[in-house]
Amino acid sequence: MKRLNPRRILLGLAAPVLALVVAFVITSLILALFRDPVGDVWKTILHVPKPRQTVQIVNAATVYYLSAIAVAVGFRMNLFNIGVDGQYRVAVFAAAVFAGQAWLPGWLNVIVSIVVAMVAGGLWASIAAYLKVKRGVSEVISTIMLNAIATGVVSWLLLKVADRHAGSNAVNTKDIPESSQLLGLKLIPGATNRVYTLIVLAILVGLAYWFVLGKTRFGFDLRATGRSETAAVASGVKVPRMVMTAMIASGALAGLIGMPLLFGQDHNYGTTFQSGLGFAGIAIALLGRNNAVGIAFASVLWAFLDIQSNALQITAGVAQEIVFIIQGVILFAVVIAYELIRRTDKRLEQQRVARELGAQGTVPATEGAPA
Template sequence: MSTFSPRKLLLAVAAPVLALVVAFLVTSAILLLLGDPVVEVWQTILSWPKPRQLVQIVNGATVYYLSAVAVAVGFRMNLFNIGVDGQYRVAVFAGAAFAGQAWFPGPLNVLLTIVVAMVAGGLWASIAAYLKIRRGISEVISTIMLNAIATGVVQWLLLKVAVKQQGSNTISTKPIPESSQLSGLGLIPGATNKVYTLILLAVLVGVLYWFVINKTRFGFDLRATGRSESAAVASGVKVPRMVVTTMIASGALAGLIGMPLLFGQDHSYGTTFQAGLGFAGIGIALLGRNHPLGIAAAALLWSFLDVQSNALQIRAGVASEVVFIIQGVILFAVVIAYELIRRADVRLEQQRVARELSATRSDAPTPEGATA
């Protein structure tokens, strides 16, 4: 049974904290070089959000969380599913097209649409799994290419089924019926907007992710394969089957990313639907160390920076894109920080073992007849 270790906890927290400090220093240096007001920028970003903005932060974090968990499932097995963005696009389009037909009454329509989206995302991810198992093609290459293909395929299909809005150049799928639209939850006092109802789905996904990874045989096999494929094979794990299952599971989770947006905000899929969520999930999963609670904190931070950047142009006279610099530096710094912390952990563990061995030898009884 594992015991609580303050050192392990400290080292786990040290990496993201170090990354945030580095991001703060690097961004400040860039702002100084460009002659921008550093103090005003940080005052704007770090100011306490209004209730309406808090809702926006929670809603953004909900979507980011689902994206990051989809990425993290593959990361736990050293499987780099870079195609979450494409899987999300295919899934949300399929879900929106299905929901818009209103073949089923309200709640049932929502439930079945979620299933359709998960199936679509899983099927799109299975292409990369097949190419890796049968043709030996790296999932990094195949999923990146499938992202571009997904964008083209969805745009082509959207033109086939789209409903053009009068007086606008925006095209979208048929809107979902009002009975299937989720009005949201009034969780934050004083806010005129509401938290997505499907935040409950994100919470459920997080709990199931933790349980499956840590408490099931499948999760054990997945983690074992990620740590050492040869050791996993020796213990009886069928690695090809694990690759296929994990990639499809990652794609199915990617299918959930657009559901809060579809049912809680946009009510259809079109050219203005939020993009780039899959790529944001990669950074958030890394920052959260693939842990459900760490991912939640990282998703809130990412969303917080997004929302707070809206006021930069007005208050500080700086383009909101400065937040992209902060997020990029965080992502770059966290990778380096984790490696530095890992090496420090190894050194500390080696020193601990050396001390214990030294103490054991000094406490050992002197053999009879030996010189003291």
């Protein structure tokens, strides 16, 4: 078993702490520059959330976590799946249409709809995977284009299957049956709202991500391919197959993003369904360093900032969009901080090795030619 290295743990914690400090300082300077009330802004954002707000934070973090895990699968293989937003949109639409037909009872309808969402997300991602493997098209370009196509296709199909009601301008699919609507869990004392039931799904996805990537041959091959395709080929890994598998798996996981919202909140898919979750997942995966636990903390932080910023306009007279600046600065700062910490760790490791070699009297010396 690996021994815990206190130095590495401290250096690992130093990066996010440094990023938060930098974000606090820069955001405060920006607020002061425009003569906004710095103290009131931070007082509003950092106040202890009420039980109802806590539930909102947990629910938002659940969705963000699923999004970030979907992105992280690609990142671990050096694939930039920018198309998670389109993949989850296609997937949740397919699941909403299927679930709304009420062909299956209760929980069986929920489970099969989740499978439908994963298949739809994986199939949409397979387009980019095919283009990369067979035609050499960058997944960044193809997935960005597929996002726009997904938005158009889903909007067109939504008009075809919309369940319209007299006197309403809402455009949405048929509501899923009440037997398949998940009422949520009462986990936060004093809250009138409930935590999404499918938070359980997010936990299971996180455990599966940790186990598969860290404890299986497939995970090792995926990470090895991301580090060096040449070395992976030399060790017998079929890189094209790994690219296809990783991209499709990322898309399948993207299909899960909208499930807590569909079954626990909206109960249909429509024009008001939450958007932008895929792009938030990219930022959160980077912030969490593609680590299952790190992503969980990053998701909670992202959700905390989102929910706490809702009151900024009222209490501080500042637009809630200021939180976008905070999130952006945190993201840039943490990337820079991790690089600084990595270099520091490398330098300290070199110094440690040099000391140990010196203490053992094994510092290599140049040998002369024999007489």
